[in-house]
Amino acid sequence: MSGEPNLVGFQVVVEVAPDAGEKLHTEIAHRRAEAASPLAQQVMADVVRTYPSGSPTINTYVSFVYDAASSIGRSKRSAKEMAVEIGRRLPSLTNRLAATGAGAASPLSATELAEIVRTAYEPGVAQLIDQARASGTDSGLSWSQAGPTTHIAKAKSYWHDGATSVTWMMGEAPRGEMFSDVLRSLLSSHGDIDRKRVALIYRPHSPAESAAIADRDFRAARSRTETSRNGQARAEAEYSAAAKTRQEEARGAGLTLFGLVVTATVHDGDDGEHQLLAAETAVDNLSAPARIALRYAWGSQDAGFLAALPIGVILPEHVALQLPKTIK
Numbered sequence: 671m672s673g674e675p676n677l678v679g680f681q682v683v684v685e686v687a688p689d690a691g692e693k694l695h696t697e698i699a700h701r702r703a704e705a706a707s708p709l710a711q712q713v714m715a716d717v718v719r720t721y722p723s724g725s726p727t728i729n730t731y732v733s734f735v736y737d738a739a740s741s742i743g744r745s746k747r748s749a750k751e752m753a754v755e756i757g758r759r760l761p762s763l764t765n766r767l768a769a770t771g772a773g774a775a776s777p778l779s780a781t782e783l784a785e786i787v788r789t790a791y792e793p794g795v796a797q798l799i800d801q802a803r804a805s806g807t808d809s810g811l812s813w814s815q816a817g818p819t820t821h822i823a824k825a826k827s828y829w830h831d832g833a834t835s836v837t838w839m840m841g842e843a844p845r846g847e848m849f850s851d852v853l854r855s856l857l858s859s860h861g862d863i864d865r866k867r868v869a870l871i872y873r874p875h876s877p878a879e880s881a882a883i884a885d886r887d888f889r890a891a892r893s894r895t896e897t898s899r900n901g902q903a904r905a906e907a908e909y910s911a912a913a914k915t916r917q918e919e920a921r922g923a924g925l926t927l928f929g930l931v932v933t934a935t936v937h938d939g940d941d942g943e944h945q946l947l948a949a950e951t952a953v954d955n956l957s958a959p960a961r962i963a964l965r966y967a968w969g970s971q972d973a974g975f976l977a978a979l980p981i982g983v984i985l986p987e988h989v990a991l992q993l994p995k996t997i998k
Contacts, residue, residue: 672874672924674759678735678987679873683980686859686866687789687796689727726859731786731980732767732775735987781808783981787816790979792831793865793937823972827946830975832938833864834946837974838953840930842963855959856932862948865935869978873927873986880925884916932957932964933978 671677698714736756738747747755760777767775778786788811789796802809821830828835844852857868875883891905891912898905919925934953936945957964967974976983 671872672877672880672926674734674874676737676739677874678737679871679982679984680732680734681869681871681980681982681984683731683733683867683869683978684857685729685731685786685980686726686857686863687729687793688864728857728859730772731778732772733980733982734763735982735984779808780813781811784811784813784816785809787979787981790865790867790935790975791816791818791821791833793833793935794831821972823970825969826966826971828971828975833935834938834942835933835935835971835975836946836950836953837931837933837967837971837978838957838964839932839967839974839977840962841965843928844961852960856956856962858956860952860956862936862945862952863934864937864949866953867931867933867978869931869933869980871929871931871977871984873984875925875927877924880919880923883925884912884919888912888916930962930964931967931974931978933975 671680698718702711702714734756736752738749738752739745764775764777785799785808789799799809799811818830821828826836828837853868860866888909891909894905895902895909915925932953934949936942936949939945953964973985973988977985
């Protein structure tokens with residue numbers, strides 16, 4: 671993605687949520703035969719009643735964020751112009767997603783995007799939205815109706831429309847070798863968490879920036895191996911990794927900044943504090959196999975909640991004081 675013009679960053683969001691069972695109920699109702707035996711009808715009725723309780727739905731979203739400034743003259747383009755430009759790129763992007771193994775990908779409509787955000791803020795409407803979809807219509811939600819009616823951001827949690835969420839951010843990336851299933855446990859469902867979103871946020875460097883960064887890191891790692899007395903083994907490992915990164919970049923690989931945001935949501939209940947504590951413990955247990963150091967989004971739970979939504983919120987682009995990239 672480092673070769674994608676004007677791309678600021680992109681997100682991959684995996685959402686695990688309970689299945690209300692509306693799709694299953696509709697499909698069984700349409701396929702039910704009046705002449706079926708009483709036993710068959712009873713079995714299917716039991717399936718409709720019990721199956722959703724143990725079958726969460728997993729949805730994956732990818733969002734791309736583009737800079738409206740033109741590469742020629744750096745003049746700001748209007749929203750309409752950007753919509754046309756992004757529309758031209760969508761077929762290529764969806765085809766490239768399919769080539770990665772992600773399967774068939776299709777753009778979300780404005781209503782579907784509003785439904786996702788509204789459900790995140792008010793999980794209680796999920797069943798109503800599923801019922802509308804099952805009946806062949808949509809909810810009719812607009813973007814102006816997607817946000818919360820009321821919300822309270824606390825130091826360590828975020829209350830919003832009948833639910834409470836806790837958000838963590840990656841404090842340190844995993845060290846050592848990583849395999850393809852490193853996030854398997856973190857992405858899986860858990861009985862103590864009603865809804866969970868894991869968002870990987872990427873900010874690719876341009877090819878020119880990647881070359882400069884790879885050379886700089888290589889020189890710094892080589893200098894540490896020559897001057898380090900204690901921790902020589904670690905300095906040599908860093909030098910080896912920097913040399914390999916430099917070689918791969920020279921062969922055409924890109925460099926990308928990445929981060930991770932995890933949000934766990936529980937519905938308000940009689941024992942809210944216990945539910946929230948159980949959800950926090952569950953996230954700790956799920957993230958342990960991934961060797962990712964997660965930190966609470968202290969004092970910024972509302973912003974962290976937004977960053978985990980598939981709406982393209984790249985937090986470094988929204989800070990009040992923008993530092994030059996050389997300082998960053």
